[in-house]
Amino acid sequence: MNGTDTPALRIGGLRAGYGHGDVLCGVDIVARTGTITAVVGPNGAGKSTLMKVLAGIHDRPVRGTVEVFGVDRTRDSARDRLAAGLSLCPERRRVFPAMSIEENLLMGAVTLSPSLARRRVRETYERVPWLAERRRTMAGNLSGGQQQLLAICRAIMTDPPLLLLDEPSLGLSPKVVGEVADLIRTLGEEGRSVLIVEQNVALGLRLASEVYVLNQGVVVEHGPASALADDDRLMATYLG
Numbered sequence: 017m018n019g020t021d022t023p024a025l026r027i028g029g030l031r032a033g034y035g036h037g038d039v040l041c042g043v044d045i046v047a048r049t050g051t052i053t054a055v056v057g058p059n060g061a062g063k064s065t066l067m068k069v070l071a072g073i074h075d076r077p078v079r080g081t082v083e084v085f086g087v088d089r090t091r092d093s094a095r096d097r098l099a100a101g102l103s104l105c106p107e108r109r110r111v112f113p114a115m116s117i118e119e120n121l122l123m124g125a126v127t128l129s130p131s132l133a134r135r136r137v138r139e140t141y142e143r144v145p146w147l148a149e150r151r152r153t154m155a156g157n158l159s160g161g162q163q164q165l166l167a168i169c170r171a172i173m174t175d176p177p178l179l180l181l182d183e184p185s186l187g188l189s190p191k192v193v194g195e196v197a198d199l200i201r202t203l204g205e206e207g208r209s210v211l212i213v214e215q216n217v218a219l220g221l222r223l224a225s226e227v228y229v230l231n232q233g234v235v236v237e238h239g240p241a242s243a244l245a246d247d248d249r250l251m252a253t254y255l256g
């Protein structure tokens with residue numbers, strides 16, 4: 017997955033909303049293959065809308081283009097985008113509370129053959145061993161952080177080369193955010209391309225190599241995480 021100039025994701029002039037004007041007002045983002053890219057921005061900036069558009073689950077008209085690994089997927093269904101290697105871990109975790117950990121993982125593998133699904137469950141248990149120890153625990157009985165880790169693991173059951181993460185730190189304590197960050201870092205080190213949207217700017221800057229700042233539906237800045245972290249004016253103006 018490394019070593020290619022074709023970006024994992026190229027977003028061009030993206031416009032979308034909910035029928036009362038645009039929430040995304042012409043967004044351009046390039047996420048390089050094999051790296052972690054972050055989109056940070058305040059509440060209401062349009063981050064979740066962006067993720068829904070990219071995953072193909074925004075049910076309103078969209079203008080602009082979404083290319084995944086060099087192929088225009090703007091008009092593809094969510095299912096076709098998943099088949100093309102793009103998987104979304106949505107905001108607020110959304111695990112199935114009345115299903116066990118293992119059943120939740122298998123829900124992420126419904127498009128796979130039973131034997132491949134079993135293999136992916138085994139690989140997940142190797143990556144995050146406590147999931148194996150508690151495989152029969154109902155997801156609703158897990159802590160928020162554990163549910164987030166489960167949700168991310170479920171989103172990678174198809175082994176997607178491009179993973180979208182919508183606010184994985186939402187509502188979690190700093191210690192638990194650290195565990196979630198460790199998992200995301202591991203996924204990046206495995207060569208996966210990751211696009212993460214975050215209100216937690218510090219987390220986005222810590223994890224990503226390239227960072228985009230989204231404000232009121234517009235990219236107001238982008239660059240290497242190290243450069244943005246040192247930009248006091250930017251931090252004060254948009255990121256508090």
Ligand SMILES: Nc1ncnc2c1ncn2[C@@H]1O[C@H](COP(=O)(O)OP(=O)(O)OP(=O)(O)O)[C@@H](O)[C@H]1O
Nearest residue numbers: 034039057058059060061062063064065066183215
């Ligand atoms: N289903 C919806 N119907 C109408 N407006 C919506 C809907 N979802 C979001 N919006 C509006 O779109 C704008 C952007 O919301 P969005 O959730 O994309 O932002 P965000 O950056 O993810 O913020 P947050 O961190 O609060 O989730 C907000 O003004 C919001 O009120």
